[in-house]
Every structure is written in C-alpha cells, then in structure tokens.
Amino acid sequence: MTRKEQILKAATVLFANKGYAETTTLELSETIGVASGTIFYHFGSKEGLFLAILEDIHHTIELEFDSYFKELAFPSGLKMLEEVIAFYLYLASKHESQFMLLQQPHTSKLALDNSECHAHLEAIYNRLVEIFEKTIVAGQKDASIEELPVRKTALIAFSMVDGFVRLKNNNIYDAGALFNELVKLCQRMLESRTTERESCHAT
C-alpha cells in the first residue's frame, strides 16, 4: 500500500466511526504515523480527502457487483432473493466502514452542494438498488415473485435491508440474530401467491 492509500483507508475508518467533523487531520496523521502536512500534500484539503474516499467506495462497489453478477444462476427468483440479501449483508460487513460512511448524514449533506459527491452517491445507490431490481425481474420471469412495480418495490426492499444494516451498526439491538427473520419476511413480502389461491379455487 502506498502512503496515499494508507491515508485513504485510515480516514475511511475514522470518518465512519467518529464522523467527519469529529475527526481531525492531526489525529488521522498520528494514527498512520505521518506528518499532518502529508495529508494535504496528497489530497489538498480535508474535503478533497473525503471525495477521494467516496470515489474509492464507488469503485469498490462497482467491482463487487461486476464480479457478483458474472456468476448469477439461481433455481428461482425467490431463492435468489435469499442469496442477494446475504450478499448485501456480506458486502456491508466486508466493507463495514465504507457502508457506514455512506450512511453518515455528512455524506448526503455534502451531496446537496457538491456535484462530484452527488454523482458518486447517485451511482452507488443505483448499483445497490439494482441488485434487488434484478432479483425481482428474475423472480417475475419464473413466477416465483409477484407482479409488483419493479423499481418501487426494489427501493423499499433496499431501504429495508439498509435499515437492517444500520440497526446492526448502531448496536441498539442485537440485529445479528435477526438474519433468518429478515430473509423470511422479505420472501413473504415478495413471493407470488396467485398460483396458490388459483389452485385452491380450482378444486
């Protein structure tokens, strides 16, 4: 890892866990063991560093999704939903600090008046929602998922799983023990029922 990458990664962890404003550039430089000036040599300013982190997150997520969608093959859309939730939670755990940073209010705050930040955030969220969209479309093809509006339903499923990640990261409840329930409820929410009812009336 180069110095620049070291700073980037350490800053991601600190910003995610302490918050942007609460993390000082001096503290950051001390945790890595470099002079405080080095940060500004590489990133120009604290905000420049933050934007570089966002770009890195964007890049990470693009890579993860590209490799995940390359090997997609599931028995049914509904079964895929389970895998997809597991993958999302795996990602949020593997890149915990990066996901926590995305959930920081400072991030969405900055996006309001910084177009670079806004562009990254938009692209990242589209990718995250996409995983649910593809699942719903696949499930509707094999009739395992109900004919619900794809985009809207995907957004709600996303905010559900994302809310779960937050619950976990905030340590308010022991959310880790809720994984099975989350999957089951998500499936109940989306699974197709027309077949069951029809076969019932048919008899």
Added chain:
Amino acid sequence: MTRKEQILKAATVLFANKGYAETTTLELSETIGVASGTIFYHFGSKEGLFLAILEDIHHTIELEFDSYFKELAFPSGLKMLEEVIAFYLYLASKHESQFMLLQQPHTSKLALDNSECHAHLEAIYNRLVEIFEKTIVAGQKDASIEELPVRKTALIAFSMVDGFVRLKNNNIYDAGALFNELVKLCQRMLESRTTERESCHAT
C-alpha cells in the same frame, strides 16, 4: 415559549439539519437573537443542551403514543398495520427534526459512554417498536396476521419503516411517492395466509 424552550427547539432544528459538531453555540445564539452566554446559563454546556433535547424528544414520543393508544379500535390487525405505518410517518413528519436527530450517528455514539443518553434512546426505541408489536399481537388475535415471532418481526418492520423515513429525509429518492407501496408490501409481509386457505377449503 420561554427563552429556554426557544433555545431547545432552535438547537433541535440546527443539530438535526447541520449535525452536532457542525453547529456552533454562537450560530445557535444568533439565530434566536440571544447572547451566547444564555445557552450556557440554561444548559451548562453544549452536551447538556443535547441531553435536554433528547429528554424532550423522549417526552414528546411518550405523549404521542399515550394519546394514540388511548383511542385504538380497528376492524382487523392487518388494517391496523396500515394505520400504524401512517401514524409513524405522520409522527416522523410532524417532529421531523426530532426524528432526524435520533438518526444522527452522534446520538448513538454518545449513548455508548453516557448512561443518561443511553437510557433515553433505549426508552424511545422501545416505544417506537412497541407500535408494531401491538399491531402484530392484535392481528394474530383476529387471525389476520401470521403467527410470526412478535418481537423479532416488530423490529424488522420498524427498521423497514425507519429506513423509509431516512430515505425520505436524505432526499436521495422521491420516497414520498412510495407510501402506498410501503403499506402494501408491509401487509403482504405480515398477513396471515392460513385463514384464506382454510376458509377456502371449508367451502
């Protein structure tokens, strides 16, 4: 409104929208039109002010829930779910700044080493989850809601609706247009299916 209340309410709005660290006591005093010393006269410190806000939020939520549960009468648990989601979103909108403050990382951060903050947060979240617990219990009594584990299911339903509020507040997507889908998907998630099948088989 007394001066003290004025400061409390203005601080709630500023902390919620700009963040705790990003809001200075000078800025706060200037928006109300009082001397900066007045804040410290009433609240001792910036953190004391924050804790007073949390107590106020706690109080607000207790009051709202007490009056809501006083007049509870619904045709079915499933119908109640719709009302309860609407009530939750109504609350989050009526007390927007207070709900946004609850979602700030600084709040859950402070709870880790401040017992007063922790106690308030715990009580508030219990009340918020309670609304879903009561609905599930009611629905299970009239057989409109499936026999799922009450607490766990309520936690997930809560995190779903709470995630929705965040989506709305962060302005990333036009979440306002998703209300009907949210209600529908929540109902699909929880509604009982055994009864339908039974009544069907009975005929």
Added chain:
DNA sequence: ATAATAACTGATTAGTCAGTCAGTTTTTTG
C-alpha cells in the same frame, strides 16, 4: 418601594483546527 433573586449579556480566554510553506529526505531520470 426595596431588597433579593433570577435571567441575561458579551468581551475575554484558553484551546483547537485546517491549511501553509520553507526546508529536508527519498526516488527517479538522464
């Protein structure tokens, strides 16, 4: 009306922070 108490003020203080820059060390290039 007067004393006593509470509410309020704002200049001051001690400390912190992002950012700078002249100078040093390391790496690359010819």
Added chain:
DNA sequence: CAAAAAACTGACTGACTAATCAGTTATTAT
C-alpha cells in the same frame, strides 16, 4: 553519479470555538 522531481516534514498561522465571568437588567417576594 548528479541533477531533477516527487514525497514528506513539522513548526507555524489565522480563524474559529466552547466555556467563563464580572457586570447589567428584569422579575419576584416582602
């Protein structure tokens, strides 16, 4: 190897911030 370029340093600065406190004004009690 020498010269040039890039990487890095850390003391310094000016702007800003939470908190203080001696003094002032408003309110209440007697």
